[in-house]
Amino acid sequence: MLSLTLNRFQKSGFQGIALQERTSPQPQAHQVLVRMKAAALNPADLHIASGEMKMMSPVKPPFVLGVDGAGVVEQVGAAVRGVAAGDAVFFYTGLVHCGTCAQYMVVDAQALARKPEGWSFEQAAASALALLCANLSLSRAGVKAGQRVLVHGGGGAVGSAAIVLARALGAEVDTTASATDAAYLQSLGASTVFDYKTQPLNRLPKSAYDMALDGMGGAMFLQSLPLIKTGGVIASLKVMTGLHDMLRMGMKPPAIVKWLLPLMFRKYTRAARTAGVRLEGVATYGDGHSLSALGKRVVALGYQPRIAKTFALHEAKTALDFFVNGQPKGKVVVVT
Numbered sequence: 001m002l003s004l005t006l007n008r009f010q011k012s013g014f015q016g017i018a019l020q021e022r023t024s025p026q027p028q029a030h031q032v033l034v035r036m037k038a039a040a041l042n043p044a045d046l047h048i049a050s051g052e053m054k055m056m057s058p059v060k061p062p063f064v065l066g067v068d069g070a071g072v073v074e075q076v077g078a079a080v081r082g083v084a085a086g087d088a089v090f091f092y093t094g095l096v097h098c099g100t101c102a103q104y105m106v107v108d109a110q111a112l113a114r115k116p117e118g119w120s121f122e123q124a125a126a127s128a129l130a131l132l133c134a135n136l137s138l139s140r141a142g143v144k145a146g147q148r149v150l151v152h153g154g155g156g157a158v159g160s161a162a163i164v165l166a167r168a169l170g171a172e173v174d175t176t177a178s179a180t181d182a183a184y185l186q187s188l189g190a191s192t193v194f195d196y197k198t199q200p201l202n203r204l205p206k207s208a209y210d211m212a213l214d215g216m217g218g219a220m221f222l223q224s225l226p227l228i229k230t231g232g233v234i235a236s237l238k239v240m241t242g243l244h245d246m247l248r249m250g251m252k253p254p255a256i257v258k259w260l261l262p263l264m265f266r267k268y269t270r271a272a273r274t275a276g277v278r279l280e281g282v283a284t285y286g287d288g289h290s291l292s293a294l295g296k297r298v299v300a301l302g303y304q305p306r307i308a309k310t311f312a313l314h315e316a317k318t319a320l321d322f323f324v325n326g327q328p329k330g331k332v333v334v335v336t
């Protein structure tokens, strides 16, 4: 089968990647062979390809890139129940497997979700990680009706899903994004869209939000704290507070990481404590059951994941270049 294979970690990103023929994998008892239809590229792929995660994840080169995918079940392992050949599925592999940018992939049956009715394979592939991530962040923060939520990066895959899910919980949502995304984000339910290129965070309303979702860490994290009410929550996708999510994802971090994490993020944990804001570091995990339910929920809300551009698998290297340099509005998807 044709696959987008990473042959070596490379700090600069995707240079160690090539289109290669590999032997099609065979499912074990609890696994399923999926004929892949689409795979989405994610910032996580860059982190993995650069070797940043190599202490934490068992994935070692050579391996096939991609953590988000959708396809059709081709063959099921002997112990798999409730999934049959021909089922249309989508899934997030976690950061411990990878492999969606190929014609076939073996997936643990428990990770598979039903492809939402009315979504293409491309849209399903574009949304698995983002849906799980946005939902986990909002649920960790305990967002409920009547609260005010600030979603940073609303134009992104995670941000747009978070706006839709937070609105469905009854929260009022403001977001930071490029001005060109304002109309799109208001159509998803955002009240105010702050243009991050012209409106610095220190000009946003102070102590106004019950929760902020931070996708970047650094200055975004620190400058968000004064915007959150005392007793509110910052859910960060970059500032990690512990290993529990990584262990749930199946990562096997060496013991030293447990000691290093608090040191690496001390500045942020202290700042949150001083501001009286609860910090939730979120590293996404989730199973097929929750993903199926989430897919159904957002489809019922009319959500359509945004796709910037699709590429054929043989054009995958161009897709990677567009993902890194093309300033895509929405997901870059490889049709497998």
Ligand SMILES: NC(=O)c1ccc[n+]([C@@H]2O[C@H](COP(=O)([O-])OP(=O)(O)OC[C@H]3O[C@@H](n4cnc5c(N)ncnc54)[C@H](OP(=O)(O)O)[C@@H]3O)[C@@H](O)[C@H]2O)c1
Binding pocket: 042, 043, 044, 129, 130, 133, 152, 153, 154, 155, 156, 157, 158, 159, 176, 177, 178, 181, 196, 215, 216, 220, 236, 237, 238, 282, 283, 284, 327, 328, 329, 330, 331
């Ligand atoms: N911890 C986890 O489990 C986890 C899971 C998923 C993602 N993430 C992280 O979450 C972040 C978002 O992921 P994604 O998949 O949604 O990425 P994405 O689709 O590339 O979206 C990023 C969005 O952020 C916007 N943006 C860039 N700089 C900004 C700023 N200073 N203020 C506000 N918005 C800004 C971009 O807008 P323009 O394109 O208009 O500039 C873009 O719409 C990434 O950093 C990713 O690594 C973490």
